[in-house]
Amino acid sequence: MLALRKTAPAPGLELLNTSQPDKLAENEVMIAVAAAGVCGSDLHVDDWSAGYEFMVPLLPVTLGHEFSGRVVAVGSAVRSVSVGQRVTAWPSAPCGVCRACKTGRPQNCSDKRTVGLYRDGAFATHTVARESGVFPLPESVDFELAALVEPLCVGARAVNVGEIRQGQKVVVLGPGTIGQAIALFARLSGAISVAVAGFDDGSRLSVLNKLGFEDTFDLAEAGSADELFQRFGNADAVFEATGHASSIADGLRLLRNEGTLVLTGIHAEPTTINLLEIVRRKLQIRGSHGSRREDWARVIDTLEHRGEEFRGMITHRLPLSRALEGFALARERSASKVLILPDEREAQS
Amino acid sequence: MLALRKTAPAPGLELLNTSQPDKLAENEVMIAVAAAGVCGSDLHVDDWSAGYEFMVPLLPVTLGHEFSGRVVAVGSAVRSVSVGQRVTAWPSAPCGVCRACKTGRPQNCSDKRTVGLYRDGAFATHTVARESGVFPLPESVDFELAALVEPLCVGARAVNVGEIRQGQKVVVLGPGTIGQAIALFARLSGAISVAVAGFDDGSRLSVLNKLGFEDTFDLAEAGSADELFQRFGNADAVFEATGHASSIADGLRLLRNEGTLVLTGIHAEPTTINLLEIVRRKLQIRGSHGSRREDWARVIDTLEHRGEEFRGMITHRLPLSRALEGFALARERSASKVLILPDEREAQS
């Protein structure tokens, strides 16, 4: 089958033919991929940025961890999923028996083997996932919405970490997929006003406008930062989804006393923080990473009822044979979520 | 001034002339009333139902605890409110120094002296409130929306007691003002589906339809209860806002394991509950009554941003001279919230 793979510990990816997975452990499920999203992490792996050294002993690895598809085979002990079902899958489904799992924190599982990073993923025609992470799709959730579940869960989790409540004022720094997911779930969780800021990010901010967010700010424009601080200072929560360290100081300054700054960006550089302000103003900084099992059920339920509110996040759809073109688009400011469609049925640029 | 008063410990109210309040304690504020809502409790006091004996030594008392208006005078120590401001007021603003207040539970204040029940209220041209309970109105919140703040806070509080989170399935039993307020705040707080049930309550359920709730059930109609249980069984939370004991068994049966039933109705009769079901299914029953200070700021903020979503709750507006007519309407199933407008400016039946 065709697959987009990291083959060597150096920049670049290869689109090549490889054999289809053929044996399943007793608790595994084989899925014919229908759609797979390109994530910022995939770009980092392509670029071979720092932070992905764990992949070296595992190479070659097929990328793709945000996906949906149809079950084509199940392991001998699988009981909750059956051949033919339409599904999506939590790529980091926990092992169930390591110390973190046994003590009730499966989200910290030490043996996750994330699909698309630790084992072959979904930029291919077929992939394999742990039964405990495979979620059947409601009828009203089509494959392309289902491919959004993974990044939506990242956003939904960050919003939970920020404990957003009805009536709050929220600022999201970063208008990419993660920032969009955060803004959407902050609004769904009761935030009464949500601002989103980007930097020289017109096309992504216009995706946000289409998603119904009127208060967007392009900080590259003169006066925009001032307006953000004036109208959204005293925020209950700020979410950083830029990966840029400079967002930290901005975020803290936007908060009301006792407010919370949630970090989701993968940062290459440390930053300096003013501890006196943290203490005297009783601020909080909270890291959020990945999602939890309960987020998956909740996000799928939400898509079942209100899926169309999310479709605007997808700006491009490409066949697997043109996957690298999709990566290029994702790297540009023009694209938001790019989907790779292995079977080429629904592909369009 | 004209005032609608309880004058004797027996059924009935009197609309009569009384002197305008003329002296203020140092922390009090005098308000020229602009609008005041008729509440279920007002009907109970009119009927002289059990539960209001505390009023006997205080009679006569002018009713009206859901109101808005303009500040016309302030006590010598008042600093946060000034003459001319448009305001609403928490009628049960706490004293600040009783044991409950000193230990951080002002909502349980033992010296609340609720305006409109313990002291003269707002079915009059003027009323007096404690400074700490007076909230200035944002420009976009007009007087009639502001008169909804008190019952909206009751609903918002109940939703907090039920800990409604993004993605939940909620059932509200009772389509009156309190049920409407609960449904609105459950939706604002992230409930992904909200059912509301009434009993022979066509006109109130159609108010809910206008407020955007499609899943309404009139339990007096054949098959309606079955449909409710089929579609909304396994609910995360159920809210009882009927005052009828029979709702308790229904509510518990609708819940998923570990679900919560929130009670807000004022019940004349006790009921029988199945303890084994409570324990084995880990259910919770939580009482909610009144509101908290933080609910007031939050509800006013919400009205500032989304006030028009609430206006449909008001079905009738009447001048003070026709207040008793307003009570009759409120007692009928046809009316939802009835507002009394003392200055007769905006009155219409």
Next chain:
Amino acid sequence: MLALRKTAPAPGLELLNTSQPDKLAENEVMIAVAAAGVCGSDLHVDDWSAGYEFMVPLLPVTLGHEFSGRVVAVGSAVRSVSVGQRVTAWPSAPCGVCRACKTGRPQNCSDKRTVGLYRDGAFATHTVARESGVFPLPESVDFELAALVEPLCVGARAVNVGEIRQGQKVVVLGPGTIGQAIALFARLSGAISVAVAGFDDGSRLSVLNKLGFEDTFDLAEAGSADELFQRFGNADAVFEATGHASSIADGLRLLRNEGTLVLTGIHAEPTTINLLEIVRRKLQIRGSHGSRREDWARVIDTLEHRGEEFRGMITHRLPLSRALEGFALARERSASKVLILPDEREAQS
């Protein structure tokens, strides 16, 4: 091997020879039992009380769900446990893939197959448990303390359901094993005063005194109830661990406004509650049943550090051959926890 079994749907148990379990599913662990506690549910199954009809199609079943022992064999896929380890096990370890498990509520698993109720348990020389429920023991936790883990988890969970915080005043109704576990964990969780009440329960209350609880009340004694209400009225939380419906009214009356009554008793009869009091005083009634995975790790950690504070709960130890004698003791007011020791090593009456 010798085993104490329910063989027919009628009162009574049989101590008989049966074959040792010999085959293990790939995720199962075989344990040579070292100690097993007699629980109130075991007595109910012996008596054949209502509520255990689910056992009929499963009979015969060996009882015993509170146990510790040594691993003697593991299934082919087991990775986290090894032969020779000293362990205890959560008898209701979840399946991991049912809808409740997949949505992050494994405590509500629909396929628990509780050891000692749904499948053969620990009143035998050997028993079998799911890997995901097997917890290795720290060196300082001996087998008999380890046999307390299951009921301690029930108490620890109830205390969490009651959200006990530093500084609170707590009342526990019922001085049996569950009441003792609740009192111990309420104290460990910061309750500053803990009262425990029994009824004609001198010997169990004296166990509580030995565990360091000075404020014990025997409600069968004249004046005792009055003293309880006088000194512990206005409680933050009350725990019912009696199984008697009459405790509900007492519990609600003891609570302060906004207080919580946690129910753990298995109640044969429904009860009548005063809804008006629940609403106006904003009380809560919360059911607690069983435990959660995270409780197991926490309770074992606690025993590791402070095990000796718990040993007093065990009042009798008997060899498996005299198990029925143990049941008789457990039924009497004189015994608290009775342990059955299959290998007769440490047995003493």
Next chain:
Amino acid sequence: MLALRKTAPAPGLELLNTSQPDKLAENEVMIAVAAAGVCGSDLHVDDWSAGYEFMVPLLPVTLGHEFSGRVVAVGSAVRSVSVGQRVTAWPSAPCGVCRACKTGRPQNCSDKRTVGLYRDGAFATHTVARESGVFPLPESVDFELAALVEPLCVGARAVNVGEIRQGQKVVVLGPGTIGQAIALFARLSGAISVAVAGFDDGSRLSVLNKLGFEDTFDLAEAGSADELFQRFGNADAVFEATGHASSIADGLRLLRNEGTLVLTGIHAEPTTINLLEIVRRKLQIRGSHGSRREDWARVIDTLEHRGEEFRGMITHRLPLSRALEGFALARERSASKVLILPDEREAQS
């Protein structure tokens, strides 16, 4: 009366005669001081460190914000306190009507006028406090324990900010009064193991040993840090109470995934943090400052039941005339809490 005052915006304090306060606002209470603790902030004001510029327009100001005493006069509107009562007082009792107060966050009051910093304090024979902050003392809490309430509330609040639960592993960096208060309340809140670290801090660590903390570490000793990391790595929560920026990196490194670092130190310098670690390990940094109203009631209740467990925090008692000597002791590593006793009755060095 004799009073220890800051008279000019420069290093130093003056012990001089000044007139006793003689007029009270209607909601104020005059207290004859019985004991007043020397706090780290008092030393900063003495030194005239950065961060206290707000005092300039208010000078001269008598210091002393941790105190107890007897009520000698009350304002005209005071109802909850009476002459002769033994009391302590929250020096930053909120105004009740500013925006923060009206929205249910009185701890963020913008008009606190903290006694001993913004207005004359308790290193004098008499001081004045707001009624809403004055708490009567239970009989069993003597004046010197009552003078500990303020710093104990700072510790109790930090422990709440850290959400310490039964069974957790906690590290406290800094063995001063605040670190001691945190350690005591972490233990009372259920922490199963509590380590405390100091730096060249033998005498304060031995105070902690006397308070029952066995796991103390003097990081100035070779090998001590290694032992701390080995035995207390993987901590659920770390509390920084040193005021030294270097504690931040240590604290983060000690935490388990999803753990929380609570900051209480007043830091003169910013620090650099590794954002990638915060995000990937889902760590949290939370500032804590001052206390809340509910902490006061809780800490006083706790002292009523277990006061003797706290007395060891007090290492020195001195008459007001020797207050400056007390400051010198507080500055040295040998003293823990130093109390100033204005009436010289109980004074001893």
